[in-house]
Amino acid sequence: QVQLVQSGSELKKPGASVKVSCKASGYTFTTYAINWVRQAPGQGLEWMGWINTNTGNPSYAQGFTGRFVFSLDTAVSTAYLQISSLQAEDNAVYFCARVEGSGNNEFGYWGQGTLVTVSS
């Protein structure tokens, strides 16, 4: 079965960097893009963008350029989200997600989420 398993919670100081992983299993990794979604505490969902797992080409949504980098290691079927120069506003749960497939282009598969806490 399709699974997206994310790395554990992170506690970082302001100005530091963090790298969140999303390991896929149960399907051919390069068949479907990996998307990233942010959810600040008590807030809604924000789509951050996606990475083409076949070409490695990332695409970033408005507001997620500069400090945010999507990357891959296809050898281990894993996508990564790196955030640099962490700020208090980066406090959030970060989800990876994949479309359902078979004609359904919405996010039918989600990771469990990774909590990133930025605090001095």
Added chain:
Amino acid sequence: EIVLTQSPATLSLSPGERATLSCRASQSVRSYLAWYQQKPGQAPRLLIFDASSRATGIPARFSGSGSGTDFTLTISSLEPEDFAVYYCQQRSISRTFGQGTKLEIK
């Protein structure tokens, strides 16, 4: 950027009642509209895609309708497990989510 506005922000109903949630887009998204359910501490769950198609395993009490700029998610008879936050999301131009509707027990 396409803005999705959900209403109401909070909906208070009792089990067995009918729930009607709305999502309005700032410009046409054709039928590229999805609905998700999220419970505390969990990832969102896809309910409806392409405005009116139920995702795999979603009960028939959930239905979606609309096209263009106005969309509705209807839950015909609320079960206790349906009380959660619901988000709409478009994929016509890039992807954006609405701000959510909290469905709470009255």
